[in-house]
Amino acid sequence: MRSRVELFETIRKDRTREDLSIRELADRHHVHRRTVRQALEAAVPPPRKVYPPRLQPAIAPWTAVIDGWLEADKLAPRKQRHTARRVWQRLIAEHQAAVSETTVSRYVARRRVELGLIRVEVSVPQTHLPGAEAEVDFGELWAGTGGTPVKLWMFVMRLSCSGRAFHVVFATQAQEAFLEGHVLAFQHFGGIPGRIRYDNLKPAVTRVCKGRDRDESERFIALRSHYGFDSFFCIPGITGAHEKGGVEGEIGRFRRNHLVPVPAAASLAGLNELVRAADLADENRVITGRHCTIGAAFELEKLTLLPVPTEPFDPARLLTARVDSRARVSVRQSFYSVPARYAGRRLTIRLSASAVQILDGSAMIAEHERAVGRLTECLVLDHYLEILKIKPGALPGATALVQARRSGAFTAIHQRYWDAVRTAKGDAAGTRALVEILLAPRSMPAAALTGAMDRAVAGSVLDPAAVIIDARTHTVNHIAPVVPIGALSRYDRPAPTLTAYDQLLIGSRP
Structure with missing residues (x-):
């Protein structure tokens, strides 16, 4: 059942290829016209009840035992290895397992491929159409x-x-990276290939069935539906790797x-800038056996790609998390700060592969670059x-202050003013004066x-109100610009x- x-x-697909009406689509697929309208509006169906993943209680307790025998x-000599039937017989005799022979044979067949116990097949050279x-x-x-x-992953x-x-x-x-990689790749190519080959990645495949049948992730199906390409899944194990040898190589x-020597960058975004430069350099590369560069061949192939939809697919995942007593939310074993007034609240998290956006209803209250590694803290000083x-x-030892210094948000000028005002007013009063100035960038430029x-340190005028007034007088772009009266004449x-x-009244009189 689909x-x-x-x-x-x-x-x-039927609407795109045959231009059928809503009624014709409803009759063909035996659904209500409301369902057809929902499908035409979005590739993802409206939310429905989520059921827990199905367990495999019969074979699960014995997978480690079976894997040990197969390893x-x-x-062992090739003719004296376990058959699936022998594995089942040993489970019954030695472990009193309550499991059917069919269940064991299916598991053994899959594990033999994954463990490389099947003879490697000969690869056949292929010619690919543009x-x-x-x-x-x-x-x-x-x-x-x-x-x-740190260990990273390249899509x-x-x-x-x-x-x-x-x-x-x-x-x-994870799945959000898998989906976002597709969206970025289609934008980079300016088109979509007719079919894409995959191995059995968990973001796309939830269960490997017999042969090439797969139970696919619904988010992946929605992506494929949105862009209109077909998918092809390779055989599990080393044999399947040869079915997509181009990307493996x-x-x-x-x-x-x-990437040799090991590259270094200040952030993941900086590393991707290096990767993009490498992609541009590779356009001048000539693949062995071909007579033109990759860039020239791509210009011809680009004409045959499917068009990219105007509206991109949203690869982000929506989660919820409670803000802890340190004004942080925990997302995938990393911590991200939010304004302190949200402590104890449950907020919505929009998680993508490169960013974490934290929402209160429809309003975004915080945005962070996605952390690299586990148990990492991404804190913004303004939130505290x-x-x-x-x-x-609490300010001198605050982790948010350390990160602000590292990112350049808290500069040497900030530190000089803080030192001067603490000397003049004491630690507590001086720190409060600094905090009052740090709150001002919410309404005027930080520069x-x-x-x-x-200028305040140079002139020994350290009062925070005077500093804010001085900054306002030197602000080039006013928050509320003055509109000339003549510019409003078009509304007259x-x-x-x-x-x-x-x-009309005069004409109606007798």
């Missing part, structure tokens, strides 16, 4: 971000005909040529200013305040007149 997402995909078979196919995979890499080497989409590839680095290979080639005004002694603090309208009505 899911609603697959039904929506079929309806959208031992690698050292715009017909692409391949997708993730590759592992190490990079220095913020001075610390790669490679067009099979021209060899043009798109690379982007994420902190994770591209990951290793790109890593050797552009109201609390620091009450607790000034103007920085210049005013510098003539005064109403009743002449036509009077003439």
Whole structure:
């Protein structure tokens, strides 16, 4: 039985290819016209009840035992290895397992492929038509971000005909990164290939069935429906890797040529700038056996790609989280700050591969670049200013202050003003004066305040109100610009007149 997402995909394809009416689509698919309208409006069906994943209680307790026997078979003579029936017989005899032979044979067949116990098949060279196919995979890499080497994941989409590839680095290979990689790749290519090859990535496949049948993730089906491409899943294990050898080789080639030595960047965004520059450089590369550059071949293939929809697919995932007593929300084992007044509240999180947006209803109250690694804190000093005004002694050791210094938001000028005002007024009063000035950028440019603090230290006029007044006088762009009276003339309208009505009354008299 098809899911609603697959039904929506079929309806959208029938409308695009055959231009059927809503009534015709409803009759063809035996659904209400309301369902057809929902499918045409969006690739994702309206939310419905989420059921927990189905368990496998029969085979789950014995998977470790079976895997051990199959691993031992690698050292055993080929004709004296376990058959699926022998595995089932041993489970019954030695472990008194209550499991059917069919369940065991299906598991053993899948694990043999995954463990490489099946003989490798010979690969057949392929010729790919322009715009017909692409391949997708993730590759592992190490990079220095913020001075610390971390393991990252590189999403790669490679067009099979021209060899043009798109690379982007994420902190994770979760579903939001998988989906966002597709969106960015289609924008980069300016088109969509007719079919894309995958291995059995968890963001796309929830269960590997017999042969090439797969139970697919509904978010992936929605992405495929939105962009209108077809998918092809390779055989599990090393045999399936040869079915998408283009992208497998591209990951290793790109890593050797552009990521050696280990690259270093201040942030993930900076690392992706290096990756984009490498993609541009590769356009002049000539693949062995071909007679033109990748860039020239892509210009011809681009004409055959499917058009990209005007509205991009939203790859973000919506979550909810409660703000803790430190004004942080925990998302995927990392912590992100929000304004302190939201402590104890449950907020909505819009999680993408590169950013974390925190919402109160429809209003976005905080936005952070996605953290790299686990148990990482991403704190904004501005979120704690109201609390620091009450607790000034917490500022010198605040983690948010350390991160603000590292990012350049808290400059040497801030520090000089803070030192001077604490010397003049004492630690508590001086820190409160600094906090009062730090609150001002919410209503005026931060650069103007920085210049005013510098002048305040030079002139020994440290009162925060005077600093704010000085910054306001040096602000170039006013918050409420003055509009010349002449600019409003286009809104002038003539005064109403009743002449036509009077003439109507005069003409009606006898």
